[in-house]
Amino acid sequence: MKSIFITGASSGIGEHLSYKYSQKGITLGLSARRIDELNRVKAKCEELGATVFIYQLDVNDNVATKNAIEDFSSKNKSLDCVIANAGIGKTENIMSGDSSFINGIIQTNILGVTNTLIPAIPIMVKQKFGKLVAISSVASYIPTPNNSGYSASKAGVRMLMDGFRFKLTPHNIKCITICPGFVDTPIVSKTRSTPMMLTVESGAKKIANAIGRNKKTFIFPWQYKIILPLLKIIPDWLILKYLK
Numbered sequence: 001m002k003s004i005f006i007t008g009a010s011s012g013i014g015e016h017l018s019y020k021y022s023q024k025g026i027t028l029g030l031s032a033r034r035i036d037e038l039n040r041v042k043a044k045c046e047e048l049g050a051t052v053f054i055y056q057l058d059v060n061d062n063v064a065t066k067n068a069i070e071d072f073s074s075k076n077k078s079l080d081c082v083i084a085n086a087g088i089g090k091t092e093n094i095m096s097g098d099s100s101f102i103n104g105i106i107q108t109n110i111l112g113v114t115n116t117l118i119p120a121i122p123i124m125v126k127q128k129f130g131k132l133v134a135i136s137s138v139a140s141y142i143p144t145p146n147n148s149g150y151s152a153s154k155a156g157v158r159m160l161m162d163g164f165r166f167k168l169t170p171h172n173i174k175c176i177t178i179c180p181g182f183v184d185t186p187i188v189s190k191t192r193s194t195p196m197m198l199t200v201e202s203g204a205k206k207i208a209n210a211i212g213r214n215k216k217t218f219i220f221p222w223q224y225k226i227i228l229p230l231l232k233i234i235p236d237w238l239i240l241k242y243l244k
């Protein structure tokens with residue numbers, strides 16, 4: 001892959017995926033809202049040899065995101081890979097009677113993905129190849145009392161990708177869904193219990209490997225492949241005990 005567009009590149013997984021891909025001959029399109037952080041990541045990627053274009057945008061803005069994808073594509077011979085990584089995860093309070101908070105999570109995490117990936121589809125169809133990647137989560141399989149909006153958004157992302165795959169496989173476009181467990185980034189800094197948490201470097205390495213191998217759905221760390229099916233038979237009271 002020579003040209004890769006990544007959302008949420010200003011910190012965490014997106015930042016470290018950017019470093020992972022950085023080398024001579026690679027062009028990166030890095031986007032996020034915080035321009036200072038993007039410039040910091042850009043400088044390090046350039047030190048590692050990559051050519052970098054940055055795009056300050058909010059993934060909720062479909063026009064700005066489409067323009068950025070098209071601009072990045074126009075600067076490259078092809079658009080090889082788009083990684084919809086930007087996301088938010090905050091503890092909700094459904095007892096407040098106000099739906100705006102949970103709606104904001106669902107909007108950024110689902111519409112942010114569609115706003116990012118869909119503009120790349122006609123470009124990839126025309127060039128007859130490409131990879132679309134979405135960062136979901138193991139939370140997409142786990143109902144939780146205080147993060148139901150987050151879990152629902154990540155389940156939505158997984159389902160979108162499963163549908164896109166049917167449509168896009170005949171066009172030689174790979175649709176890859178990544179479902180990480182806990183990875184040590186700012187998004188989990190306030191989470192009390194983070195079992196089996198990976199360093200961000202290790203998480204980014206696993207994600208890049210899965211993208212390289214065209215995994216349809218990649219769940220990590222591996223222990224979740226055992227734990228997730230068990231959740232279907234574990235009683236609610238036990239789930240609540242651990243997920244409060």
Ligand SMILES: NC(=O)c1ccc[n+]([C@@H]2O[C@H](COP(=O)([O-])OP(=O)(O)OC[C@H]3O[C@@H](n4cnc5c(N)ncnc54)[C@H](OP(=O)(O)O)[C@@H]3O)[C@@H](O)[C@H]2O)c1
Nearest residue numbers: 008010011012013032033034058059086087182183185187
């Ligand atoms: N860390 C984990 O344990 C874990 C586990 C499973 C899944 N994930 C998923 O992995 C992805 C990356 O998260 P992370 O762990 O790396 O957390 P992070 O360090 O907080 O990174 C989130 C990134 O998303 C960007 N972002 C958030 N809202 C945005 C918006 N409206 N428009 C544009 N960019 C936006 C942020 O940049 P700006 O603030 O500069 O815009 C930041 O670069 C997320 O989708 C998250 O849900 C993380």
